[in-house]
């Protein structure tokens with residue numbers, strides 16, 4: 408379902424998404440790279456001979472328009488990986504007494520609604536495509552949560568809620584889409600070296616790394632991409648959330 412097929416990666420302009428797009432291309436896929444930062448998606452797409460599409464995943468019309476262009480240019484993607492997301496640090500009760508409801512809403516819109524939107528638009532196209540094998544497989548959708556969905560720290564109520572929603576969607580989505588031969592999986596990464604985690608204050612990073620048993624280091628984005636490959640290549644992986652975290656359990660803050 409990789410070599411000679413089309414794949415779609417959101418958040419492909421940076422970090423885990425960019426590594427995944429590059430890895431799938433190295434395995435012979437033609438990759439469509441969606442990102443809010445179209446220039447970043449274009450740089451990755453240019454490197455791998457893929458298609459760059461600028462879209463905000465939280466904007467359903469933009470996602471549909473990008474998908475229409477993908478279908479026109481490349482055809483139906485059989486592998487869809489949602490990496491687009493934002494990290495948010497927002498306390499429920501900040502010291503200044505302000506309300507952080509806007510930050511909560513923005514985080515849920517991008518991380519949860521955006522993931523649901525891409526999954527919905529992709530599933531509609533994949534379900535209409537020809538089956539690829541004797542099982543009747545038509546495609547696989549891989550979403551990205553975070554270990555924060557279980558170990559959320561102080562200041563991560565919004566982020567953890569958004570990732571908890573992504574994780575919780577996995578089983579019902581896989582149950583519903585099974586009849587179309589579409590698998591749904593979620594990866595919950597621990598701390599990985601990307602632009603997002605670069606925003607971590609050094610003391611916070613050090614505290615989190617103390618809670619990473621082995622290997623006690625930041626993950627490499629290619630290690631995420633290799634799990635994507637494993638999921639695509641193993642048809643028995645469906646309806647599950649896989650923590651990719653070196654046995655980390657994040658500390659309280």
Ligand SMILES: NC(=O)c1ccc[n+]([C@@H]2O[C@H](COP(=O)([O-])OP(=O)(O)OC[C@H]3O[C@@H](n4cnc5c(N)ncnc54)[C@H](O)[C@@H]3O)[C@@H](O)[C@H]2O)c1
Nearest residue numbers: 418420421422423443463464491492553598599601602603
């Ligand atoms: N880096 C980590 O430690 C870590 C850990 C666990 C989970 N994650 C998750 O992995 C995913 C990828 O994160 P990353 O570390 O590669 O971060 P990153 O910031 O390097 O990449 C995220 C990409 O998503 C894009 N993006 C953001 N909002 C978007 C939107 N509304 N529409 C389209 N594209 C959008 C950004 O432009 C960026 O290119 C995120 O969902 C993040 O929450 C990251």
Ligand SMILES: C[C@@H](O)[C@H]1CC[C@H]2[C@@H]3CC[C@H]4CC(=O)CC[C@]4(C)[C@H]3CC[C@]12C
Nearest residue numbers: 494495496553554597598603604606607
């Ligand atoms: C496991 C990962 O998803 C989270 C673990 C720690 C989080 C970071 C904590 C600091 C935040 C600082 C900020 O204002 C932006 C978001 C953060 C970098 C946040 C991002 C998600 C992780 C890395």
